[in-house]
Amino acid sequence: MNILIFDATPHWSGGANRILLYSKELKKRGHRVTVCCLPESGLSSRLPEENIPFCIINPKSDINLLIIPKLIQLIIKNKIDIIDICSPNFYWIASLAGRITKRTIILTRNVPYRKKGIKKYINRVLYSALVDRIIAISDKIKRELREDFNIPDDKITVIYDGIDTLLFSMQKQNNNLVNPEQYAAAVISRLDDNKGLECFINAIPYIIQKINSILFFIVGTGCIEQQLKNLTTKLNLSEKVIFTGFMNDIPAILAGVDITIMPSPEEGMSMSALESMASGKPVVATSGSGLADIIVNNRSGMIVKPNNSQELADGVVTLLQSDYKQAGREARTIIEEQFALQTVVTQYELLLEKSTQYIKSHPGT
Numbered sequence: 001m002n003i004l005i006f007d008a009t010p011h012w013s014g015g016a017n018r019i020l021l022y023s024k025e026l027k028k029r030g031h032r033v034t035v036c037c038l039p040e041s042g043l044s045s046r047l048p049e050e051n052i053p054f055c056i057i058n059p060k061s062d063i064n065l066l067i068i069p070k071l072i073q074l075i076i077k078n079k080i081d082i083i084d085i086c087s088p089n090f091y092w093i094a095s096l097a098g099r100i101t102k103r104t105i106i107l108t109r110n111v112p113y114r115k116k117g118i119k120k121y122i123n124r125v126l127y128s129a130l131v132d133r134i135i136a137i138s139d140k141i142k143r144e145l146r147e148d149f150n151i152p153d154d155k156i157t158v159i160y161d162g163i164d165t166l167l168f169s170m171q172k173q174n175n176n177l178v179n180p181e182q183y184a185a186a187v188i189s190r191l192d193d194n195k196g197l198e199c200f201i202n203a204i205p206y207i208i209q210k211i212n213s214i215l216f217f218i219v220g221t222g223c224i225e226q227q228l229k230n231l232t233t234k235l236n237l238s239e240k241v242i243f244t245g246f247m248n249d250i251p252a253i254l255a256g257v258d259i260t261i262m263p264s265p266e267e268g269m270s271m272s273a274l275e276s277m278a279s280g281k282p283v284v285a286t287s288g289s290g291l292a293d294i295i296v297n298n299r300s301g302m303i304v305k306p307n308n309s310q311e312l313a314d315g316v317v318t319l320l321q322s323d324y325k326q327a328g329r330e331a332r333t334i335i336e337e338q339f340a341l342q343t344v345v346t347q348y349e350l351l352l353e354k355s356t357q358y359i360k361s362h363p364g365t
Contacts, residue, residue: 001352002032004080006094008059008087012042012246013190014271015086015110018137018161019043023052025162025345034078036071036090053078062089071097082352084108085131095130104356107131109141110161110268112290114148124149133355135159135348138269138290157351161271162341168251168278183214183320184257188250188272189264191222196263196286199309201231203263204240206313211320214240219253221246254279259319259328264289265306274339277301277331282324284315294338298322300330 003026009016020043023033027050035054037043047054055074059067071094075083082104085094091107098105107127115123127134127149134156136142142156189195197218204216218228218241225243232241247253250272254260260276260283267289276283277300285291286306295301302315319327 001081001356002034002079003352004034004036004075004078004083006036006083006085006087006090007041007043008038008089009043010038010041011190012046014161014269016042016046017271018110019086020046020050020052021162021164021341022345022348023047024050025341026349027052029345029349031349032078034074034080036074036094059089059093062092064093065096067093068097068100072101075101075103082106082356084135084352086110091126092130095126099130104133104352105131106133106135106352106355108135108137109145110137112138112141112144112266112268112288114144120148127151133157133351135351136268137161139293140290141268157347159347159351160339160344161269161274162344163274163278163335163339164341165278165336168254168275168335181213183211183259184217185214185316185320186217186219186253186257186260186276187263188219188253188260188276189222189262189270191218191220191225191228193224194264194266195222196265196306197224197228198231199265199307199312200261200263201228201235201237201241203309203313203316204237205235206310207316208240210313210317214320216241217244217253217257218242219244219247219250250275251279254281257281259284259316259324261312261316262286262289262291263306263312267291274335277328278335278339280325280328280332282319282327282331284312284319286312294334296330300327300334 007019026033036057038058039056083098084106085091086108095105136156136158139158142158145151260281262270262273262283262285265288269290273283273291282301284302287303288306292303297303302319304311304315
């Protein structure tokens with residue numbers, strides 16, 4: 001199959017990583033994948049390293065109809081069979097281009113943000129008339145799509161993000177990061193407003209009241225980085241919190257920590273959390289994330305209420321004072337059984353084939 005994937009993420013993210021991993025695996029299986037992404041984006045710099053064809057288009061607006069002729073030309077020139085639209089900035093224009101060229105259109109939802117008011121009614125048109133199938137990367141997203149838009153169950157398929165389980169193996173502890181007598185916990189995230197990071201920093205004083213011998217790593221960059229550093233200083237936590245900046249070698253970071261924390265109040269399915277679980281490091285996550293559907297609370301990790309620093313602190317303390325290494329082993333098993341890259345790409349591949357065959361046999365749908 002010739003597959004065209006649209007993504008408008010400006011920076012490196014879990015969604016961008018998902019597209020790169022899927023594209024590499026699909027290429028190995030004999031499919032041709034072309035990715036349409038933004039200029040100077042994380043994908044535009046990494047796709048050439050894997051010899052994956054890509055094109056640069058900045059729609060600037062999700063209703064920039066002037067871009068549609070360019071997309072039509074791209075679809076026809078590359079003899080595209082199926083279109084997968086992964087970013088809202090491309091939802092409307094790419095789906096319209098797909099309808100005009102009579103291609104199969106998949107829409108991938110990897111964020112849980114729910115629409116309200118007029119936007120909700122407008123998006124109902126998108127889901128009912130302009131796309132053939134929808135991929136949700138978590139059960140939570142599928143439930144919300146069905147509740148909000150009354151979409152038939154068989155139109156939405158849950159396909160999880162894939163993890164390269166060989167890269168994120170059950171690694172030995174890397175004691176280069178901390179004193180072996182200290183606990184180490186990490187948050188691996190974009191440092192943006194919607195990630196619950198202030199809640200996390202405000203939880204640290206409660207944690208160190210119970211577990212003083214602990215060090216926290218905040219891995220990533222973003223628009224509120226300085227704000228978070230200022231908060232850390234204000235709370236006299238500078239000796240407890242290390243800001244690493246952007247890190248390429250996430251497996252090395254995970255090898256050096258005991259647990260990770262995912263404080264985001266709303267998340268589809270955190271790729272960094274899945275990588276942590278694949279490394280045998282259990283996660284403290286919120287009930288607002290898709291992780292709540294896969295982590296068994298108090299067994300393979302901890303699920304706590306969102307936007308509650310005390311709850312988050314209690315979850316971290318409870319996990320560290322339990323057999324967290326056994327929880328890590330159980331977390332790894334979940335990844336092996338449900339998130340192995342080859343498994344989820346096979347699910348994706350089968351959905352594309354089924355969708356294309358259905359559309360060809362039902363040209364009026």
